[in-house]
Amino acid sequence: MQVASTGGRRLSHAALAARKLALENGRSVTRKELSAAGREAEKALQLRPALRLVLSELVACWGEQDWERLLVWPSNDYLVSRTGLNERTIRFALKALIEMGLIIAKDSPNGKRYAVKDLAGEIIDAFGFDLTPIYARRGEWQDLLIEQKQLREVRKREFDEVTICRRASEEALASLAEHYPEVDRTDLEEQYRNLMAETPRRSSGAIPAGVLNAWQALRISTEQTFYDSGKGGIGFRHIEANNGSPSESCNKGFPKKAEAVRSTEQTPEHLSPELILEACPAVSEYGQPIRDVADIVAAGRFLRASLGAHESAWREAVDELGAVKAAVAVLLVVQRYEDDVASGENRIRNPGGYFRAVVRMIKDRKIDLEVELLAMRRRRMS
Structure with missing residues (x-):
């Protein structure tokens, strides 16, 4: 049976x-x-x-x-x-x-x-x-979620570093082509194309092993090639000789510190260095004291690269807003990005693109720098 x-x-x-x-x-x-x-x-x-x-x-x-x-x-x-x-x-x-x-x-x-x-x-x-x-098993779920969050943070930092190295390599290659076209860039450009093909999108998962190191090495190679092509700023011979006695001061022709900013761009009271330092403490990354308008412009030009923003983004901002407001926009975005990372929300995923968007909103009068700085300072003092 x-x-x-x-x-x-x-x-x-x-x-x-x-x-x-x-x-x-x-x-x-x-x-x-x-x-x-x-x-x-x-x-x-x-x-x-x-x-x-x-x-x-x-x-x-x-x-x-x-x-x-x-x-x-x-x-x-x-x-x-x-x-x-x-x-x-x-x-x-x-x-x-x-x-x-x-x-x-x-x-x-x-x-x-x-x-x-x-x-x-x-x-x-x-x-x-x-x-x-x-x-x-709810404790197990919470541990897994924390582990996944940490893994996402590691991946985000890796992709951010790849983006920074990629843009720096692009800028170095473009500068080589513009200033030293006789220098052979074939190998560097081939490495750049290969890495672009191997690098996945952010949404596709983790970066393959070795890709991040390869981007860092390419950045070092391109920047070193550009540096060596210009002799690092030394070793140049004077082409023109001045055999006569000088009739004018040797300092003529060198811009004064304040001449980096046009007279029409003098910062008003609401964009004073004091207010900017109180609203945007991240400007301390510049490493130099902020005393006047020229210091603000220098800090903005320097910190632009920390956002991963291309040089063209800075030129666009200067053309549309002037050097002072362009620099203040950089400092504003740097501070917002730091606050966003510190809060853990990570809403600003592309700070360089965010900087371009902020510049265009300032141009279209959708953002008022005075209002934004005063609001940021008020939040920090409250």
């Missing part, structure tokens, strides 16, 4: 491990707490959309009974009506959730899911799914 198949589930290690999980003695779990643990599990395990839908509906079925296990017993037809998925997808999703140790199948003798009631009609037990592992 053959024994007919009962249609039971295959035993797995994950199912046995999940059965050992239990709630604390006397612990009652609300639907809100279970839902929060479920959402953390979805994010930590990066569940597929179908699994998320099914898990969310299972959690929603929890009736907050005062039991030692979190039991629910929805039918497949109910899950189909709630999720919009077909029954085959529902069965595969339930199987996957069981194999991942998120839920435990508690099967009845006939394979149906139903509640068990006493003589008074009170539900005392049920056959269906046990959601206890979702809540019992």
